[in-house]
Amino acid sequence: MIKELLSQLFKKPATSKYPFVKAEVPEGFRGKQVYDANLCISCGLCSRDCPAKAIEMVEVDGKRSPLFHLDLCVFCYQCAESCPRNAIKSSEFFELAAINKSDLVLKPEGNAQKGKCEQQ
Numbered sequence: 001m002i003k004e005l006l007s008q009l010f011k012k013p014a015t016s017k018y019p020f021v022k023a024e025v026p027e028g029f030r031g032k033q034v035y036d037a038n039l040c041i042s043c044g045l046c047s048r049d050c051p052a053k054a055i056e057m058v059e060v061d062g063k064r065s066p067l068f069h070l071d072l073c074v075f076c077y078q079c080a081e082s083c084p085r086n087a088i089k090s091s092e093f094f095e096l097a098a099i100n101k102s103d104l105v106l107k108p109e110g111n112a113q114k115g116k117c118e119q120q
């Protein structure tokens, strides 16, 4: 028992100091979506294939574009798989906690996404 106690004393902690220390995410992590309006051809396949119905196609500057409801999203990234133009990519941004659901709406606006949960 003493041997076990001593070995535990000198072990690295299993927990991290997040949020005081920035958390490292593993390679391939699926965080908040990044949408590139320049690549999008308005086909709507991302919206059609989203299993959580988290993508709404909306009209922006005369072009149909995906609007993401992150409160519904399960971060499966089927949308990116279905997109023929690679216009949806994942990011490492995961701090999406919000008090209001409206803060979890990612609106496509011109060439960028707008929303209070925008990547820092």
Ligand code: SF4
Residues within 6 Å of the ligand: 049, 050, 051, 052, 053, 054, 055, 068, 072, 073, 074, 075, 076, 077, 078, 079, 080
């Ligand atoms: S990651 Fe999955 S749930 Fe989220 S918008 Fe894309 S397809 Fe829908």
Ligand code: SF4
Residues within 6 Å of the ligand: 039, 040, 041, 042, 043, 044, 045, 046, 047, 065, 066, 082, 083, 084, 085, 086, 087, 088
């Ligand atoms: S699948 Fe890709 S190209 Fe089609 S509407 Fe969605 S983001 Fe645009």
